[in-house]
Amino acid sequence: MSTVLHLDASARPGRSDQRPHGSHTRRLSARFVDRWRALRPQDEVIYRDLGAEPPPPVTGDWIHAAFTPAERRQPWMHQALALSDQLVDELLRADLIVVGLPMYNFGPPAGFKAYIDNIVRVGRTFGFDRQRTGDPYWPLLAGAGKRLVLLGSRGDHGYGPGQRLASMNHVEPSVRTAFAYIGITEVHGTAVEYDEFGDHRLQQSLLAAEARVDALAGQLAGATAAAVNPPAAETVV
Template identity: 35%
Template sequence: MATLLQINSSLSGDDGHSSALSNKFVQRWREHNPGGKVIVRDLARHPIPHLDAERLHAFITPAEKRTATQQDIVSYSDQLIDELKRADVIVFGVPMYNFGVPSTLKAYFDHIARSGETFRYTSNGPEGLLEDKPVYIFAARGGIYQGTDADSQTGYLNTFLGFIGLTKTHFVYAEGLAMGEDNQKKALSSAEQEITELAAA
């Protein structure tokens, strides 16, 4: 049975454009995988705690020396990592906030970047430890940034995901959403058409 992990990061929840696009992809995926399982992480509804000194120290403390509180912190991180490992397909809904990814998504990444669990350093540099799998990223932006220096998201997401072993990324962009109703309709229609094609592949 195929498993899909969906991670939405719009502060607007399901009303956000990035969430709507990722939801549409998941809907199409369900149609082609009727027996499949979907795990949903809504980072607006259930935010991941931001990284602080207590959490960082819990991650780097050897298991036999952790306090009960530190073990709870690590167990929460382990649950997030386990979801990634179980998934056959990963979907991200990512709006652009002030030229970057939502801080809730960064917090999620801080909890899954664990030495010895999702990456390790070798004499040749870092090595991702997750089994590679398709990752679909639905990027919604008010302006038009793809291919420009202002697009900090694409490079960052590819770098981070590649760092933990996920290199099969596919971006679907919906841009210019705040640049008039016509631009919004065209961008969303184009993204939805791409979603239909991807889900059927």
């Protein structure tokens, strides 16, 4: 059995296929998880709505607590890190992280940035040692086999690699960097574009993104099944 961590970051409630002005990213992430459940009904799904209930931003007290060794933390420090510990625990349990992640003003929503700041934790998801030869930082989740799926939406078009607005896309590149820093480097995804246009191009983009979601769910679910249940070794007589 695998565990899927399903995160939504859109401030828009509801899905665009169910209500006017609903979220495209909620639509895509729900579709992915629905397809996954159909293919792997035994798997656990953890859901967190970061759009409706964003984590608080990191504060000075949070930093003080996080960089204090656990055995020396005072009660207020444990309280300051309580939600962060819960978010990290969910991430550690997950084999697959599926994120509905819209672009807001060329970057991720503030709630998702706060999520990243809460899970990039010294001693829990990355290591740090001033005396270490070479790089004093290292990822603690490297080699754990975790995979990340980013399902986005954008008002304009042409934000993909090599396209007209690629240099202005600080969503997927920044998220990939943060997750790679803690050791999660296998990233997949797709995005809807033309949202601000609202015409046939948006509809075509939605259909293409849904087809990509279906293919990704099948591909990754199949890879998971193969890893959990490898074919029996052939016996040569």
